[in-house]
Amino acid sequence: MAVTQRRPGHLLTPRTSYTDCPPDYKFMAELRRPSTPDRAGRSSFSSIRENESVLPQTFTHSKVSSYTGGEEAVDESNSPTESTAPALHMIQTQFQPPVTNPSSKLLGYWSPADSFRGWKQIQVRGKLASKSFGDLQALNQLWANVPAPKVIKDGLNRPGEAPLERLPVEILSSIISLLVLDVPPNGVLRRNVDLMSLLLTSRTVHFATLSTLYSRITIPHSRIFHKFLTHIAAHPTLGTIVRRLDFCHFNPSQLFSTAAERSKARNLTSETLLQCLELTPHLQEFLAQEYLDDDLNTAVLGKIFLGLPRLQAVDFCGCSSDTFRDSFSAIVTPDWPMQLSLRRISLHKCFTLPSSIFETILPRLHRLTHLDVAGTRITDAALASIPATARITHLNLAKCKLLSARGLIDFLATHPAVQELVFLSLATDARSHQLFDADEITALLSVLPPTLKSLSIKGSKMDASHIDQLRPLTKHLEELAVGRSLKLEDINRLFVPDDDDDIEMQVDWVPHTLKYLDLSDFWGSDLDLNYMFSTACAVLRPFSEPLEVVEVAEDVFRRVAKSSAALGRIGWRTSECGRRGWMVRQVNSNGNTTNNVASTTGSAPARDDGRRGWKMGADSWGMRKIPVAQAEVGGMYGSYMFGRQL
Known part of the structure; x- marks a missing residue:
């Protein structure tokens, strides 16, 4: 008997009889099972099989007597010409009596025998074709009516559901931050006009733009500061967004020609600066x-160090007035908390601060990572007082005349806080002060950590024996500033193996990683330009790559600048900023070095842009001030980093 089924898709399946099925499915063998203890037999038994010859979800039904005596096949089609199919036996079952009455034959139940292998193990026509309930559920989901997705026409997005607005806030803020202009060309015109337009786009974009606009505040002149202060005073919620106050581009002469005019305007004073700090409680930098x-009085400095619990970075670069010194000395007392939240601190060229300031502050910086005290009165005792829990990666001790060579070597060799240094400057001006002699340089080079990327020992007295100690360092250093008393022939040994080295050493030679080399301690005739431009010197040759920048002294740079044509023929050019001058390897229009022949065909990798995480936003090589915030280089900080001598 054929049965018509209705599938979930409401399609009628064709009627199927046994005469339509393959021969193996026309006949059903007698299905035997043990007699039920409490009943001799049942009236009928229905067998259901999947019909694989037609559409899925159709079945073939047949009825077989449950107590037929013989194994004779039953032909439901009444066709006398069909042959008898092989007998198929039903799975063996067993009767399970109740646990409470094992002798009862009425209350038990039937279960598959121990030999039952599961429904999926039943073989049909020589293959596993049975389906479990889970399979049927999957098929039901496949054929179920799934509602069609709602089609939204282009340009008809509901408010807040545009593709741009559905981006995560972090990604949307990163996109918007690309429109930020810290300083306009002349510092006075309106800034961030594009961001102002975004504020009017939608609520989602407005919120993301506000976060970008107010998270990092750059103040180029006092009128901008007054406008910013007025706005956050009227809307205090905006002040909670501020994470950075950046005055590195501040120039009072843009609006006022004299200090008296600036004071009369009252835009930026110690009172307004303190009010600004009060309105930005979550400030971090x-x-x-x-x-x-002169505006950093005791109230302002007290708020910075003790009133901003989330503050992580401060920079007082170049602050050296008497007002600043007296205010700083007044607030720093032994009563301070034993721990400060600061991690990055720069007192670069704050040479008027007394040594007691450092001996009081440094022991409280338990999470210190960046310390720039170049040109200050820091002492060996202050350095040794840095907590062992600090993890200093950037340390600038240039021109610190109160430090001793022995104290510095012991500090670098034994203090736990400086075992992962990345940037280290111990430079001095050899014309006025010498920190390390040749023996002390030997001891210093032996204790430097392998994590260093930038090292400056400018101003130290060196000799040719130190090249053997510098060679291993050049395999991980990217910046190196050497001292005086060396010859250019000694420097050449950093880039090529010695001629008298054995063959194995020359074969195993590991190339250097230097990008920047400072030779500014080679004054006058100390730098042999004839040798440098010759083929015997490797410094300016193609095989000295990846070396890109060589800094020279002022008088040497003037001589090199007169030979710019000869310099260009070997693939180099001159560059200068302030009182510093460099020889820079030239690049072609594709951004590749001109010395690399393969680069002109496009097969060589593009030139390194100089960006490194440890440089905190700087692209150029040879910075002499440590940045304490990730930002583009500019303003007064750019001058101290790349435009000034030590």
């Missing part, structure tokens, strides 16, 4: 410089 030192 405060970047000042020498033009603000």
Whole structure:
């Protein structure tokens, strides 16, 4: 008997009889099972099989007597010409009596025998074709009516559901941050006009734009500061977004020609600066410089160090006025908390601060990572007082005349806080002060950590024996500033193996990783330009790559600048900024070095852009001030980093 089934898709399946099925499915063998203890037999038994010859979800039904005596096949089609199919036996079952009455034959139940292998193990026509309930559920989901997705026409997005607005806030803020302009070309025109337009786009974009616009505040002149202060005073919620106050671009002469005019305007004073700090309780970075030192009184400094619990970075670059010194000395007392939240601190060229300031502050910086005290009165005792829990990666001790060579070597060799240094500057001006002699340099080079990327020992007295100690360092250093008393022939040994080295050493030679080399301690005739431009010197040759920048002294640079044509023929050019001058390897229009022949065909990798995480936003090589915030280089900080001598 054929049965018509209705599938979930409401399609009628064709009627199927046994005469339509393959021969193996026309006949059903007698199905035997043990007699039920409490009953001799049942009236009928229905067998259901999947019909694989037609559409899925159709079945073939047949009825077989449950107590037929013989194994004779039953032909439901009444066709006398069909042959008898092989007998198929039903799975053996067993009767399970109840646990409470094992002798009862009425209350038990039937279960598959121990030999039952599961429904999926039943073979049909020589293959596993049975389906479990889970399979049927999957098929039901496949054929179920799934509602069609709602089609939204282009340009008809509901408010807040545009593709741009559905982006995560972090990604949307990163996109919007690309429109931020810290300083306009002349510092006075309106800034961030594009961001102002985004504020009017939608609520989602408005919120993301506000976060970008107010998270990092750059103040190029006092009128901008007054406008910003007025706005956050009227809307205090905006002040909670601020994470950075950056005054490194501040220049009072843009609006006022004299200090008296600036004071009369009352835009940026110690009172308004303190009010600004009160309205930005979540501030994390405060970047000042020498033009603000008179406004950093005791109230402002007290708020910075003790009133901003989330503050992580401060920079007082160049602040050296008497007002700044007296205010700093007044607030720093032994009563301070034993731990400060600061991680990055720069007192670069704050040479008027007394040594007691450092001996009081440094022991409280348990999470210190960046310390720039170049040109200050820091002492060996202050350095040794840095907590062992600090993890200093950037350390600038250039021109610190109160430090001793022995104290520095012991500090670098034994203190736990400086075992992962990345940037280390111990430079001095050899014309006025010498920190390390040749023997002390030997001891210093032996204790430097392998994590270093930038090392400056400018101003130290060196000799040719130190090249053997510098060679292993050049395999991981990217910046190196050497001292005086060396010859250019000694420097050449950093780039090529010695001629008298054995063959194995020359074969195993590991190339250097230097990008920047400072030879500014080679004064006058100390730098042999004839040798440098010859083929015997490897410094300016193609095989000295990846070396890109060589810094020279002022008088040497003037001589090199007169030979710019000869310099260009070997693939180099001159560059200068302030009182510093460099020879820079040239690149072609594709951004590849001109010395690399393969680069002109496009097969060589593009030139390194100089960006490194440890440089905190700087692209150029040879910075002499440690940045304490991830930002583009500019303003007063750019001058101290790349435009000034030590």
